[in-house]
Structures are given as C-alpha cells and as structure tokens.
Amino acid sequence: MASPLPAAHDEPPAQSGPSAAILVDNLSKRFGQFWALRGAGFSIRPGEILGLIGPNGSGKTTLFECLAGVSPATLGTVTRGGVTIEPSRRKDLLYFVPDGVRPWPDQTVGWVLRFIAGLHGSPAESVGEALDALALEPLRGARLRELSKGEHRRVLLAIGLLTPTPVLMLDEPFDGLDLRQTRDVMHVLRSTASRGRTLFLSIHQLGDAARICDRFVLLSGGRVAGEGTLGELRAKAGLPGADLEEAFLALT
Amino acid sequence: MPSPDHRATSGETWRWLIEKELRELAASRSYWLLLLVVGALVGHAFVTSVNLYAEASGIAGGPSALAQGLNPLEGIVVPTFGAYDLAATLLFPFVVIRLAASDKETGALALMLQSPASLWTSIVAKGVALLLAWLVAGLAGLAALLLWRGMGGHLFAPETWTVILGHVLRGFLTIGIAAAAGALAASAASAAIIALTVTLGTWALDYVAAARGGAIASVASYTPSAALRVFEHGELRAATVLVLLALGAGGLAIASVWLEQGRATSSRVARAAAIMVVVAVTCALSARIRASRDVSEDRRNSFPPADEATLRAIDSPLRVVVYLSAEDPRLTDLERGVLAKLRRVMPSVEVVYAAQSRSGLFERPNEHYGEVYYELGGHRAMLRSTTEPIVLETLYQLAGRQPPTAAATVPYPGYPLAARPTIAPWLFFVVWPVALVVSWWLITRPKISRLRAFGES
Numbered sequence A: 001m002a003s004p005l006p007a008a009h010d011e012p013p014a015q016s017g018p019s020a021a022i023l024v025d026n027l028s029k030r031f032g033q034f035w036a037l038r039g040a041g042f043s044i045r046p047g048e049i050l051g052l053i054g055p056n057g058s059g060k061t062t063l064f065e066c067l068a069g070v071s072p073a074t075l076g077t078v079t080r081g082g083v084t085i086e087p088s089r090r091k092d093l094l095y096f097v098p099d100g101v102r103p104w105p106d107q108t109v110g111w112v113l114r115f116i117a118g119l120h121g122s123p124a125e126s127v128g129e130a131l132d133a134l135a136l137e138p139l140r141g142a143r144l145r146e147l148s149k150g151e152h153r154r155v156l157l158a159i160g161l162l163t164p165t166p167v168l169m170l171d172e173p174f175d176g177l178d179l180r181q182t183r184d185v186m187h188v189l190r191s192t193a194s195r196g197r198t199l200f201l202s203i204h205q206l207g208d209a210a211r212i213c214d215r216f217v218l219l220s221g222g223r224v225a226g227e228g229t230l231g232e233l234r235a236k237a238g239l240p241g242a243d244l245e246e247a248f249l250a251l252t
Numbered sequence B: 001m002p003s004p005d006h007r008a009t010s011g012e013t014w015r016w017l018i019e020k021e022l023r024e025l026a027a028s029r030s031y032w033l034l035l036l037v038v039g040a041l042v043g044h045a046f047v048t049s050v051n052l053y054a055e056a057s058g059i060a061g062g063p064s065a066l067a068q069g070l071n072p073l074e075g076i077v078v079p080t081f082g083a084y085d086l087a088a089t090l091l092f093p094f095v096v097i098r099l100a101a102s103d104k105e106t107g108a109l110a111l112m113l114q115s116p117a118s119l120w121t122s123i124v125a126k127g128v129a130l131l132l133a134w135l136v137a138g139l140a141g142l143a144a145l146l147l148w149r150g151m152g153g154h155l156f157a158p159e160t161w162t163v164i165l166g167h168v169l170r171g172f173l174t175i176g177i178a179a180a181a182g183a184l185a186a187s188a189a190s191a192a193i194i195a196l197t198v199t200l201g202t203w204a205l206d207y208v209a210a211a212r213g214g215a216i217a218s219v220a221s222y223t224p225s226a227a228l229r230v231f232e233h234g235e236l237r238a239a240t241v242l243v244l245l246a247l248g249a250g251g252l253a254i255a256s257v258w259l260e261q262g263r264a265t266s267s268r269v270a271r272a273a274a275i276m277v278v279v280a281v282t283c284a285l286s287a288r289i290r291a292s293r294d295v296s297e298d299r300r301n302s303f304p305p306a307d308e309a310t311l312r313a314i315d316s317p318l319r320v321v322v323y324l325s326a327e328d329p330r331l332t333d334l335e336r337g338v339l340a341k342l343r344r345v346m347p348s349v350e351v352v353y354a355a356q357s358r359s360g361l362f363e364r365p366n367e368h369y370g371e372v373y374y375e376l377g378g379h380r381a382m383l384r385s386t387t388e389p390i391v392l393e394t395l396y397q398l399a400g401r402q403p404p405t406a407a408a409t410v411p412y413p414g415y416p417l418a419a420r421p422t423i424a425p426w427l428f429f430v431v432w433p434v435a436l437v438v439s440w441w442l443i444t445r446p447k448i449s450r451l452r453a454f455g456e457s
Helices: A060-068 A087-092 A109-119 A125-133 A149-162 A179-194 A206-212 A230-237 A244-251 B010-026 B029-056 B072-090 B092-106 B108-113 B119-137 B139-150 B157-184 B188-212 B214-220 B224-232 B238-258 B265-287 B305-312 B329-345 B388-399 B424-444 B450-456
Strands: A022-031 A034-044 A049-053 A075-080 A094-097 A167-171 A198-203 A215-220 A223-228 B235-237 B292-294 B318-322 B349-353 B372-376 B379-383
Touching: A022 A060, A034 A060, A034 A075, A049 A060, A049 A179, A049 A206, A060 A087, A060 A094, A060 A167, A060 A198, A087 A094, A094 A149, A109 A125, A109 A149, A109 B010, A125 A149, A149 A167, A149 A179, A179 A198, A179 A206, A198 A206, A206 A244, A215 A230, A215 A244, A223 A230, A223 A244, A230 A244, B010 B092, B010 B119, B029 B072, B029 B092, B029 B119, B029 B139, B029 B424, B072 B092, B072 B139, B072 B157, B072 B224, B092 B108, B092 B119, B092 B157, B092 B188, B108 B119, B119 B139, B119 B157, B119 B238, B139 B157, B139 B424, B157 B188, B157 B224, B157 B235, B157 B238, B188 B214, B188 B224, B224 B235, B224 B238, B235 B238, B238 B265, B292 B329, B305 B329, B305 B388, B318 B329, B329 B349, B329 B388, B372 B388, B379 B388
Parallel strands: A034 A223, A049 A198, A049 A215, A094 A167, A167 A198, B318 B349
Antiparallel strands: A022 A034, A022 A075, A215 A223, B235 B292, B318 B372, B372 B379
16 A cells, blocks of 8 residues: 655646536534634635645534535535535535544444445445555454544545545544555545545645645635645745745735 | 446445444344343243233132133233333333434434435434334243243234234334434433433323323323223224324434434424424324224124114214213223223214312212213213113113114133243243343454454554
8 A cells, every 4th residue: 555655736637527616605604603614715626635724623624514514504605517506415516524423333344334335326346445445454344443543534534435426525534644544545545536536635734735635725713714726825925935834824 | 436426226225224223223232231121021021920810710729710801911911011111111212312312422423414315214214223123122022922822822813913013103102202302312311311201291191181081181092101001902093003103203203304414403493393293283183083993802892793883873973971080980981881982983972071070088079970961863861870781772762773682792701721831931031131142242242353453454
C-alpha cells in the first residue's frame, strides 16, 4: 500500500465529463440564537479533492451535516446544473462519513463492509478492494468495538469508499492515523479521486490539507472566508509564496 | 469500486436490513436475558398450573372437581402464556429500546439516513426482526404445550392459537410503543422511563375503568392487559386485533418520522401529530367493527346456537340501561354472561351505564340501583337478574318472538388429567438456561484476538 506522497496541487483538475459542479449558496444553520453557519457559499467541482479548512467550532461538521441532508439547514440551497437538490434527495449525490461515530460495535469489520456494500448495491468484490486498500484484511473478523482509534478510522473510510455517490464527504479522515497510515490513506483518496469521484474533506491539520487537496474552502465563525486553490488564496491574501497556514491566518 | 449506476434491489435491501437487526439482537445481552427469564417464568407457570390441574383432577386422592370444570385453556394455556404478558410489560421494552435507540446513540443513524433504503423501511425491518425475536422467545411456551400434549393433555387448537395470537399482538404493541419511546427520547434510559410511564398509564386506566365504567371503560378495553383478556377468553374479536395492529404500527411510524433528523423539528412534530390523529381515527373506527368469533371449545362467549339464530333475526335496535356500578360483581356477570354475547349476535346493541353511585359500604345507592332496563321495538322491561336464560326470555317477550326450541347439543366434556410435570423442571430450569448460555457464548465470543490480528498484518 505504501506509495510516494501525492504532490500538492496549485491548480484544479481539468473540468471534464458530463457532471456539473455543485453550487452551495447561502447555507445557514441556527441553533437558538446562535448561527453556526452564516450564508456559506462555494462550489464543488467534479473529480476534485476539496478541503474544508477551519478551526474547532468553525462549523465544518455542521456544514457537512446540512449539505448531506442529515441535519436541517435554516437557509440555503444546493444546486447542480441549475437544478435544486432538496435535502431528501441529497443522498443520491453526496455521502457523508461523520467523525466520532462508533456504528455497530458488535459486528465484525467484514460484515459491516459487506452490509454497506449490499445496502448501496455496490459489487461484492469492492469489499475486498476496500479491505486491501486500507490494510483492513487482518481485521476482517474483528468486531468494531475491538478496534483501536486508527483502525476504526480506516473502517469508516472503507464505509465511505463503498458507497457509490458521486461526492464523498469525510470529516477529519486523518484523525487518529499515524504518519505512515496518513500517507497511505492519502494515496487511497487520491486514487479514488483519479477515478472521477469527488472528495470533500474536512481537515484540521493544514499540512495534511495542503498535501492532498486541489482546492480549499476556508471556514471561520460559520462564514466562508475564502475559496480557491492555494495560489488563488495566496493572491487573495496578498501573500505570494505563503503556505496554506499563512494564507488561512491572513484571510480569517 | 462502486458505481452510482448500481442499485440494490428491494429484496436485497430488506434482506440486508433484517439481517442487520437480527445480528444486533443476537449481540444484545438484554435479549439473551429476556430469553433466560422467559424460560424460567414459563417453566414456573407451567409446572404450577399442571400441578394444580392434577390436584383438581384428583391426583392427591382428594375430591376431584367436576370434569366440565377442567378446561385446559383456563387451567394450562392461559397461565403458562401469562409469563409473556409479564415479559412484554417489563422486559421486552428494553430489548426494543436497545435496538431502536442504538443507531442513534452510536451515530449509525447518520449513515442509515443516507442509505438508499428509506427510514420507514429501516424501522419496519427493526419491527420484523423484533417480532421474530418475540416468536423465538415464544418457543418456551410452545415447548410447554408440547410437554402438555406429551403428558396426554388436551388442547383445542383454535382457542390455543388465539391465545398465542393475542401474545404476538401484545408483543407487536410493545414493539411499537417502545420503538417510539426509543426514537423520541434522547437516551435509552429516558426511553425506558417513557415506556414504563405508558405501562403505568394503562394500569391506571384499567383501575379507573374498573371503578367508573362508561366511556373510560370502553377506552380501557384496549389497554394491553384488557385486550389480551379477550384472546385468553377464547374470542377472536376483529376490533381488538385491528386496534392493537394500529397502535403498534402507529408507534413504528412515529419512530420513523421522528428519526428523520434531516427534517426541521417543527416538521417532525407535525408529522408525528398527524400520525397520532390517523391512529386515533383508525382505532375509533376499528372499535365499531363488531365482527367476532367465539373460538373456545366450550362456547363460553356464545348463546346456544338456536338462541343466536333467533337473536340475529331481531332487526330492532336493543337499548340496555344498567343501574349497576362498575365495581359491582353483578355487572361483571352481566357483561360476560349476557351483554358481550348480545353484542356479538344482535345487529344493534347500545348499553348505557346509568348508575351514579358506587356500591361502597358507606354510600347509599339511588332508588333504581340494581335495575337493568331492556328497550326493544318500543317495548321496555326491567330485570334485576343478570342470568342468561332470564334475560333471553325477556328479550323474546319484548320482540314478540317465541323462544327457540332447545336443540340437543353435546355438553363440554371437560378434560381432567392427573399427571405431574416430571420433565418440565429439567427442561426449563436446566436445559433451557444451559442451551442459552452456550448459544450466547458461541454467538458473541470475540471473533479474532488482537495478537492474531497484528500477527497477520
């Protein structure tokens, strides 16, 4: 599974194919008097790896939940090719793997992955591919409650990879992984994107984000502070040659 | 890797969902505990009732009861399966809540909400799996019946299956109530409190109805305990079956709409309220259905066939005004021995419970207390008797009809059996628990050791 780290991308991948970009407009979420998201707007382009960058409490998970339709947004629309995608139909387009969930702790890794694949109509052989890609084969018979944090994280990633939606949203996909595992998972994600699947990743570590993502959405205090490639963010921040961390700090 | 073009068929979706729920149940300690306790309860009830039945049949050398009084439905089936009423009240709700709330508590709900299967499909799959689990728990009762037959005991299939159906529907009602509680509450502990509150509420309703009667008694006739009594009495009543089904399905539907976390709370409240209205209307309409069948071998819920034929032919509506309080045993006799049977056979029967006072020691009843008025075809008669032949004779006089000639019928013979349950204690107190412990260990033991996992990696 070991492979060289994917290079950081300053430019977006070529926009091709029949799929149109997903446009998120004015996405807002209020809890009582507190606005966790305020008018978030950005685009998700086909086949790209889009990074959602923001500090703790900036609204990353809330944005994912609202986008996936598992939590109701107070305001906002999601459109694709000019057609509004209602929350109840988002599951045809997007799949969100949350951070911190511990689903089905009494079931084995192998069965859970077969269940997800079977439920989503994915081919049975894709389970073996996911197990191999994420080095989970030795844990096929282990129950999920027996797994370490890193092992569990890889199972969640495998769950996401086994779903067939055009867009996969992963909340903190590298959390709990060591250096080698992070590198290997990046390779798997890059490989997935190269086959046309769009990835939208919430990443806490800016270094990891810079290594894997094509473009970025910077979130601060529930607002989108910037969107674009690293080069575009540098230009917007007026800091040529700055790294992602410096651009993020300048823009938020 | 998967393609968006692939879709699971409906059959595959159901298979995966039900398998998931069955696996979750098999991993649930609460379910294994339920099976263990049910085995002991059924065993104790069966052994006790067989011993009592044997003594009533003269095994101890004392005077035996009249053979006609020895009825396996009342003597064996009902008390043995009574263990399931206890289990459905105090144990099964926790099994249901565990299954209904686990997806929410572990975060799996967020994944299930995004699956191609609708949430309603997922909840129904849980209901199906739980119903199967309830039937598996019923194996203890089935084993008791087989033992009874093996001892030479008599069973009348229609009334026995009716009691079993009653307990299946009782389990379904528990599934619906506990699933709704599991969905509505923030935690399993809170859900358990809600479920127990509902149970206590139905007990309170039973208590109040027993003391007051009237409209409250009509509602209380569909509490779990009261509904079960209909089946235990050898009656298959369409209204009771439909109300239990509506309440159980309503609970599952409420669980389904409430777990749709992608909808705003106001929307979920409105949908849940709409379901409650639909269920209430369905129950009210179902309660008006009079179709009923007496499946008891001794025809305890019926008049003699000739009388029933005559009563069916009376078109005029019958109005009965009863001046007996709800706690008066004469009203109980009248209800069971006359009014319930009249409702089954006559086209239109209206009963008015007019007693204002109680029959307590320190209360003075009103001047009409104890009277029962029968109004039919513009004629009216008053009786103080609550016995069947006298009431029937009065009704025939009011209707201007001749009493039917009593046809020769074969009287209920009774089925005495003077035999002790020698195998049952071994089965229920040794074999059943040992088999459960071994099965539990085989199913839930760790599948792979950490050392082995790392050794292979």
